[in-house]
Amino acid sequence: MAKVFNWQLGREIDFPYEVERPEKQFAMIFDTNKCISCQTCTVACKTTWTQGRGQEYMFWNNVETKPYGYYPLGWDVNILDALGVQAMDGPVYQGKTLFDAAPTGEVILGYVPDDRDYAHPNIGEDDSTGTMPRGAYMTAPHMQWMFYLPRICNHCTYAACLGACPRQSIYKRREDGIVLLDQSRCRGYRECVKACPYKKVYFNTQTKVSEKCIGCYPAVEGGRQTQCTTSCIGKIRVQGFLGKPDKPDADNPLDYLVFIKKVALPLYPQFGLEPNTYYIPPVHVPPAYLRQMFGWGVERAIETYKRAHEDTKLLAAMTLFGATPEISHYFRVDGDSVVGYDAKQAEIVRVPLREPAVVRELYDIKHKVYRTNIT
Amino acid sequence: MTVRGLALVVVMLSAPPAPALAQPAITAVRVSGAGPIADPAARVWKDARPVKVAMLAQTVTLPNLAEPAVKELSVRAVHNGGWIAFLIEWTDATLSDRLLVDSFGDQVAVQLPVDVKAAPPSPMMGHVGGRVNIMQWRAALQHDIDKGAPSIKDLYPHAWTDVYPDEVLGATDARPYAGALGIENPVSRGVASPVLDQMAEGWGSMTVKPDQHALGKGEWKEGTWRVAITRPMVSDDVNAPRLVPATRTAVAFAVWEGGHREVGARKAWSPWIPLVIQAAPPKAGAR
Numbered sequence: 001m002a003k004v005f006n007w008q009l010g011r012e013i014d015f016p017y018e019v020e021r022p023e024k025q026f027a028m029i030f031d032t033n034k035c036i037s038c039q040t041c042t043v044a045c046k047t048t049w050t051q052g053r054g055q056e057y058m059f060w061n062n063v064e065t066k067p068y069g070y071y072p073l074g075w076d077v078n079i080l081d082a083l084g085v086q087a088m089d090g091p092v093y094q095g096k097t098l099f100d101a102a103p104t105g106e107v108i109l110g111y112v113p114d115d116r117d118y119a120h121p122n123i124g125e126d127d128s129t130g131t132m133p134r135g136a137y138m139t140a141p142h143m144q145w146m147f148y149l150p151r152i153c154n155h156c157t158y159a160a161c162l163g164a165c166p167r168q169s170i171y172k173r174r175e176d177g178i179v180l181l182d183q184s185r186c187r188g189y190r191e192c193v194k195a196c197p198y199k200k201v202y203f204n205t206q207t208k209v210s211e212k213c214i215g216c217y218p219a220v221e222g223g224r225q226t227q228c229t230t231s232c233i234g235k236i237r238v239q240g241f242l243g244k245p246d247k248p249d250a251d252n253p254l255d256y257l258v259f260i261k262k263v264a265l266p267l268y269p270q271f272g273l274e275p276n277t278y279y280i281p282p283v284h285v286p287p288a289y290l291r292q293m294f295g296w297g298v299e300r301a302i303e304t305y306k307r308a309h310e311d312t313k314l315l316a317a318m319t320l321f322g323a324t325p326e327i328s329h330y331f332r333v334d335g336d337s338v339v340g341y342d343a344k345q346a347e348i349v350r351v352p353l354r355e356p357a358v359v360r361e362l363y364d365i366k367h368k369v370y371r372t373n374i375t
Numbered sequence: 376m377t378v379r380g381l382a383l384v385v386v387m388l389s390a391p392p393a394p395a396l397a398q399p400a401i402t403a404v405r406v407s408g409a410g411p412i413a414d415p416a417a418r419v420w421k422d423a424r425p426v427k428v429a430m431l432a433q434t435v436t437l438p439n440l441a442e443p444a445v446k447e448l449s450v451r452a453v454h455n456g457g458w459i460a461f462l463i464e465w466t467d468a469t470l471s472d473r474l475l476v477d478s479f480g481d482q483v484a485v486q487l488p489v490d491v492k493a494a495p496p497s498p499m500m501g502h503v504g505g506r507v508n509i510m511q512w513r514a515a516l517q518h519d520i521d522k523g524a525p526s527i528k529d530l531y532p533h534a535w536t537d538v539y540p541d542e543v544l545g546a547t548d549a550r551p552y553a554g555a556l557g558i559e560n561p562v563s564r565g566v567a568s569p570v571l572d573q574m575a576e577g578w579g580s581m582t583v584k585p586d587q588h589a590l591g592k593g594e595w596k597e598g599t600w601r602v603a604i605t606r607p608m609v610s611d612d613v614n615a616p617r618l619v620p621a622t623r624t625a626v627a628f629a630v631w632e633g634g635h636r637e638v639g640a641r642k643a644w645s646p647w648i649p650l651v652i653q654a655a656p657p658k659a660g661a662r
Binding site for chain 2: 164193
């Protein structure tokens with residue numbers, strides 16, 4: 001095992017290969033507070049990439065309801081249970097990663113899901129933690145709660161699928177950090193399916209090999225965000241690139257939100273893979289649950305998010321979500337607007353930070369009626 | 376260097392690639408006839424003495440299984456001057472020829488050094504510069520040949536799909552939706568033979584050769600697999616051995632019990648075993 005630095009855990013971890021960080025890292029940020037689980041992203045991905053035979057059950061993108069939704073069934077609670085309770089206090093993670101916890105004869109702790117675990121993609125949908133007792137009133141965090149968790153492949157810096165493949169059929173692209181599975185090299189051993197704790201590698205029974213999210217690389221190479229991002233009607237996502245964690249660029253919206261403001265957090269960082277999709281945690285969910293899912297920065301992220309209206313630059317970065325199909329490599333505040341720029345610093349989008357609002361008179365003199373909606 | 380690469384070096388230094396002495400040699404008996412010997416029920420097998428081959432757990436590289444299911448193979452070898460063939464039999468209570476995410480297939484492989492004149496390379500799939508020819512029979516491929524590849528409806532009778540790209544698009548346009556089949560990954564496509572003719576130079580380097588010469592057939596009956604694997608003794612393939620009667624080389628085997636979730640490196644293997652290729656009978660009238 002090689003020693004590599006995992007910035008999310010604040011320490012070195014063991015990984016099967018010596019890894020050099022890519023020139024830039026494909027990354028995505030989800031604002032869970034805005035997701036309504038309409039699954040438009042799921043359908044956009046499905047119709048683009050996984051319509052073929054043997055891909056019926058594949059959801060390279062899915063949205064599940066937490067805490068009782070999972071695809072495949074129990075993916076996160078299964079591996080959390082196998083890993084066991086770990087100390088999760090920052091700034092340096094003291095617990096075991098999945099590589100640390102590898103059983104004898106294995107590269108990493110993992111499991112192959114049962115075939116039937118894929119039979120219920122919508123299980124737990126909209127289920128809350130419980131019913132509201134008589135006399136209940138709104139508190140924060142909510143006494144009963146649920147939230148939606150959109151998921152794609154995390155294009156991990158230290159990808160378990162890549163580390164576990166005995167044939168090196170999975171590779172991480174130097175130019176953008178996208179993790180790809182070579183369809184001509186795979187022999188269907190399913191070591192990647194077993195190793196990926198997020199269960200985002202799928203076995204195709206018709207081709208006898210495995211497949212995974214390709215980060216919409218043809219779009220990304222052309223400067224466009226992924227299908228799941230551009231189709232999002234709630235504008236909850238932004239996709240772009242992260243720079244180096246030790247040299248964050250305050251003009252890069254993803255660097256700013258992840259490295260500098262730390263308002264968007266990785267999914268199950270304790271697994272040790274340095275996943276590269278990031279989540280603005282839901283503000284109404286008890287932090288104890290969220291800490292296990294997103295790490296010890298949850299309370300601070302929620303506080304930062306709640307005060308975003310006071311922080312123009314933070315608001316500006318978040319206003320870029322869903323604002324353009326193109327990838328914003330840079331951004332800056334220009335008066336009352338945020339401007340997004342492509343890789344060559346050319347302006348690609350300009351969005352007002354505050355939506356223009358018109359307030360009409362409550363009483364419509366012409367029609368002699370009171371208006372029910374005046375904004 | 377990767378961990379696996381380092382482990383391979385360790386193996387190379389610690390395990391000289393010499394044939395195992397304790398294991399009796401396998402003699403490929405000269406039989407009459409011509410052409411491939413791909414039928415496990417052929418009469419020619421009666422001419423060959425079965426040799427018991429003890430199978431070991433692959434525990435040198437990751438991942439592995441400490442206790443693979445198959446402990447012993449029974450192997451017979453014959454040749455007819457043009458083709459060499461192996462009949463491999465082993466006990467397997469479960470027929471595993473269906474691939475699902477959690478279902479793995481039975482497999483068996485025969486390994487020969489490509490350079491029959493040199494000392495055999497690492498018995499564990501060769502090493503860089505020491506190529507091996509690995510002929511791997513797969514129960515799932517046998518199923519496809521005997522009964523047709525299972526469709527989604529075969530695997531999941533209640534599945535429903537409105538339309539597939541290949542139903543509405545031309546073959547070329549539908550190809551990108553066919554995954555590994557669309558780019559003709561040899562482990563995906565329906566092939567004429569259930570045996571993949573491959574070469575390797577160490578772990579992780581297994582490559583299905585462009586020209587396929589290996590043939591075979593497997594039959595599972597009453598808890599026993601009988602698999603015949605055959606190949607031409609001489610071909611124009613530079614990654615295949617040139618097998619000549621009245622010479623010796625080595626042979627090794629690997630076996631996977633799909634019902635025990637054995638796949639890839641999770642397997643049982645044998646060291647090199649001496650392989651004697653019996654001389655051709657003297658021609659009539661020769662002295």
